[in-house]
Each structure stands twice: as structure tokens, then as C-alpha cells.
Amino acid sequence: MNITKKYSKTYNVIHAIASRSFMKFGKFMEIRKRLGMSTARWEKCFACNHDFAEDEDVYRGTVSQKGNIFFCKSCAEEYNTEIKGEE
């Protein structure tokens, strides 16, 4: 018999930028790898766990306890912290 416990954690979205993408995911990975930096935490959208495709645009965000993360386009729009009409 197994006991499976599921944990959920809540992160406060401090920042989510939807108005412009940060860069193409493939390009970001190329730079990180060239610099010998780890890529594991950047490979999925922080909110929905979607795996980024090479030519997909990634969006910058910041959440509590975690710091900088990436959002996919739809999550960046959903959690957008920009004031509409500001730019």
C-alpha cells in the first residue's frame, strides 16, 4: 500500500509582463548553455507547466519565494501585472 501526499503551494505574482516577450526560448537556452548555466528551471511555464518550444516566445515574471520565472503567453496575459494602457 502506498500513501501519496499532494502538496500545493501558493506563490504571489509580483510581476508578469505580457506586453512584450523576453526572447525566443531556443535563443535563451543557447545563451544559457554557452555560459554553462543551468536551464532546468526555465524549461517550463511556471504557472501551467507547459514545455516551451524552441521558437516560442517566453515572458518574464517574478513570483514570491522563487524570484524570476518564465510564463507562456497565455499565462503572462492571465497574471499580467502591468497597468493596462500605461505604455
Ligand SMILES: [Zn+2]
Ligand atoms: Zn503557462
